[in-house]
Amino acid sequence: MAFCSASSPSRAVMTVNPWRDSIISTRRRMEMSSSATRTFFLAGSFLAVSSAMLMTSPAARRVPPGQVATSPVEKVERRHPTPPQPAGQAPLIPGLTRARRSGTSTQTVPRIREKERATVELTILGSGSSGNAALLSTARTRLLVDAGLSKRETLKRMERAGLGPNGLTAIVVSHEHADHAAHAAALAEEFGVPVYLAEGTRAALPEASGSLGTRVERFRPGERFTVGDIEVVPFAVPHDANEPAAFRFETQGVKLALAVDLGYLTGLVKEQLRGCDCLVLEANHDLEMLRRGPYPWYLKQRVASRLGHLSNAALAEFLECDFDGAARTLVLAHLSENNNSPEVARLAAEQALERRRNRFPLSLSRTPELLVSERRVPLGPLRF
Template sequence: MLASGSKGNSIFISDGNTAVLLDAGLSGAEIERRLKSRGLSPADLDAILVSHEHGDHIRGVGVLSRRFDLPVYMSRKTARAGSSRLGKIHDSMIKHFECGAEFAINTLKFRPFSLSHDAEDPAGFTVRQNGTKIGIATDLGIATRMVKTHLKDCSLLILEANHDPEMLMNGPYPWHLKQRVRDRTGHLSNQESKELLAEIRHERLSHVILAHLSETNNTVRKALSVVGEALNHCKTRLSVARQDRCGEIFKVGG
């Protein structure tokens, strides 16, 4: 996890042969700096994958694609909705996917699935390689049956735990923004994340990373405490992705 939160999101995924950046919501320079801090470079990437068109997910996509000749994978609706933020990317560098249809980027297999979020065509993803499956769902207002189905049987989960409802309602956000966060197309609360995790946990789930925590309406302690209740008596490790620094890098299938 290079970054996670409302100021920018980016996930580095690699199996040692293929390297993909899922979202690039920081500036190109900041993503390059964070990769360098882990001994990596954008030149090591094979592609950028885009979940949806909000600025905290695509801010650095265009500049990285142009500077390092990186193909960008996204849905057609996301490409249209995000065109002004992306800038000019040559048609040959844009690769379209459809939710529900698996595609491969070299040795990694991705399956996008639809999320309930206030974007044109928001997607979560599963990634498979050598029998290992990771699931990623970080911007969603509700966990639908389809989301639960896709996130089953993962070895690693990256899951949204955006807010504490009491902090949100008593906090400084204007009412319309509080409603947006709580809406079915908004963001999962700690409690909702816990309920989802309780349904899909299994003995081979080794690690859950909580993502997209609000700096205003949540705390690391609250998120870990509430969501952790779903993992009582389990060996699954629980951690939190941060906005201000890189987290661990996981090698898929390694």
């Protein structure tokens, strides 16, 4: 506490309270601060209104004579205008863009076009010991796989399948047995096309099959080659021939494999069958029908050996345990006339696929279409 001097009668005695003075001082500072803040905001609002008035003034923005003044928002809208719609036409939907005008007509097209894939066709002209031949066709290429049918019968079955005699690009031969290669020379001569085969097959061809002359193109199993727009991948198979091969074909994103005349499915064969859209596989005989059938014992031994033909049971084991489920079409081929039937072969394949589905529920995203190739009736064309 501070007191004035009592010896000065002219001065009143004053008592000073420091706490009260501090509170009053703080209140005054707050009032002054609030007043300054209100003044600042008022000044800012005044400047904003003034700026808007100046921006909307044509004279201030120096708009050329004859030009209509626009606001900043209008400028943005004019920078990305919405195209006018003709009367009665629905507005453009998101994801579509307007095509360039051609005369007075316009049309809308997708922003990203999906590339259209040309049709790939496979026709099994014949399959079995009486003669094997298949035709793989694209818009540019017609490839005959095996030539076990006579020239006349080949043309007849092509016409029956609706293909017409439009010529061939080439012939590929899997091995030298007569039901696959007997008419290669005659067909090559008729169409003037080359014949692709392995060196071992060429050396083993009998003279009775005719001279292939300079139309021979040799391949090695495991080395791919191209015919037109079809890439051919030959791969070795176990069979009692000199240098037998099966084939995998790739064109326009479609993959097909054709493997017949093989005693069993090796690891290499199974690998080549993976990822294919279509599989043409041998289902030659039913083991019980072969055992009870009319063949002599030595022939039964040959057919059932690991260098013979694939049985229904061996194919079923593959479908149940090793099939990757990629193929949307599965063709059973090269059925024996004496030791098998379409019904027996189909049932074996269907039961194998059902067992696989039960054992591995997620392994088959879809059930492949199951077809059986008959000996004398063309199958197809199958389109991919």
